[in-house]
Amino acid sequence: MIYRKQLYAMNIHYRYYDLEYFFEKCQEMQFVNAELWLCPQHFYINSFWSESSDKLKKLMEKYGVKIACLCPEQNNPKPNNIAARSELLIRNTEMYFKRVISLAGEIGCKKVLVTPGWNYHDEKAETARDRSAKMLRRLCDYAGDQGIELVLESIWNKSSEIANTKEKIQILKEAVHRNNLKLTIDLGALGDVGESVQEWFDLFGKDIIHCHFTDGNPTGHMPWGLGQRDMRAVLESFDKNKYKGGFSMEYVDSRSFREPEKWDDQTLKKFEECTEGMGGYAND
Numbered sequence: 466m467i468y469r470k471q472l473y474a475m476n477i478h479y480r481y482y483d484l485e486y487f488f489e490k491c492q493e494m495q496f497v498n499a500e501l502w503l504c505p506q507h508f509y510i511n512s513f514w515s516e517s518s519d520k521l522k523k524l525m526e527k528y529g530v531k532i533a534c535l536c537p538e539q540n541n542p543k544p545n546n547i548a549a550r551s552e553l554l555i556r557n558t559e560m561y562f563k564r565v566i567s568l569a570g571e572i573g574c575k576k577v578l579v580t581p582g583w584n585y586h587d588e589k590a591e592t593a594r595d596r597s598a599k600m601l602r603r604l605c606d607y608a609g610d611q612g613i614e615l616v617l618e619s620i621w622n623k624s625s626e627i628a629n630t631k632e633k634i635q636i637l638k639e640a641v642h643r644n645n646l647k648l649t650i651d652l653g654a655l656g657d658v659g660e661s662v663q664e665w666f667d668l669f670g671k672d673i674i675h676c677h678f679t680d681g682n683p684t685g686h687m688p689w690g691l692g693q694r695d696m697r698a699v700l701e702s703f704d705k706n707k708y709k710g711g712f713s714m715e716y717v718d719s720r721s722f723r724e725p726e727k728w729d730d731q732t733l734k735k736f737e738e739c740t741e742g743m744g745g746y747a748n749d
Contacts, residue, residue: 467704467740470497471711472678472733473533477502478716478725484508488528490726494733500534500578500713503565510537510568512545512560518571525572533711534576534616534675537565540624541583548582548597548627555600562604570611576675577608578649579615581628581637590626597627598640605643616675618649621657621684630658631668638672649675651715652699656683662702676703678712678732686717688728689735700739712736 474496479487484507491499501508501521509516525531539545545562549555562579569577579601584593601615608615617638622629628637638646648669650662665673678699679685680692689696703712714732721728 466744467700467708469733469737469740471709472496472498472736473711473713474499474530474729475502475536475713475715476507477504477536478714478718478721478728480504480506481722482725485524487725488524488530490729491530492528494726494730496530496729496733498533498711499530500536500711500715501532502536502715503538505538510561510564512557512564515564515568518568521568521572532572532574534578534713535565535569535574536578536715537562539580539582540620546582547579547600548584548593548625549600550585550588550593550596555596559600559603563607566604566608566611566613569608569613575612576614576616576647578675579604579617580620581617581625581634583620583625584627594627594633594637594640598637601637601641601646602643605641605646609643609645614645614647614674616647616649618651618675618677619654619658620651621654623657629654631660631665635668638669647674648672649677651677652679652694653677653681653684653686653715656681656685656694659683662699663705666702666706666708670706673706673708674710676708676710676712677715679715686715688714688716688718688721689732691718691720696735697739700736701743704743 474491476487680687
């Protein structure tokens with residue numbers, strides 16, 4: 466069964482509001498878990514220093530919301546590229562992600578989201594994939610010492626050619642060869658290449674422990690109801706596979722940037738209707 470507590474709030478569409486405003490709205494809507502996007506206007510962290518983890522601990526305690534996953538800044542043109550090519554950027558990326566992993570350990574967060582990184586168009590994607598695997602091995606080893614799992618997602622072809630399909634994700638995952646490298650289903654990325662949730666479960670099974678739960682046409686990261694994706698069917702696929710991970714509302718559609726809580730509430734109501742119909746309990 467799928468339960469209400471598996472729906473994670475996410476601050477990515479609260480980018481024009483204070484971080485505490487996000488936590489306030491989480492409490493009002495009775496969210497108990499959240500994925501925190503590490504944007505500088507909410508929590509500043511870079512390769513050399515960051516705000517104190519006490520800021521996040523106090524917000525979690527005050528509003529009763531657990532940060533269950535951290536989402537670092539990591540895609541082009543951000544400087545933190547898992548597949549960085551120059552020595553300086555490689556060193557910068559490793560330092561940044563290790564700092565994020567340490568932050569996760571300090572606040573009791575067990576998942577850190579990672580992407581394959583992005584390749585240059587003047588090289589073969591396979592060359593960049595080798596660099597990505599090398600970086601992910603080092604980060605997995607560092608995270609493993611703290612009991613943290615890295616959750617890898619595919620990203621659409623416009624951003625990177627390293628691992629934009631399930632087959633390429635499988636190649637990368639096998640190259641990394643670490644037990645604490647798990648997987649995220651990003652519905653927008655799956656929509657871009659015409660893949661289904663079931664195809665991912667058929668290939669990866671219980672290694673899938675996280676989801677970016679968004680509507681789309683078929684790609685996109687929209688609130689439930691703004692796209693054409695059959696979200697009920699998506700949830701039924703997860704339920705069929707006895708999925709126990711989170712569903713994060715990663716909304717980057719600009720329509721969700723004003724009154725973001727309205728879109729969260731809309732998704733929450735639809736999610737509750739579906740989970741109750743599948744035998745789950747809305748308040749569990």
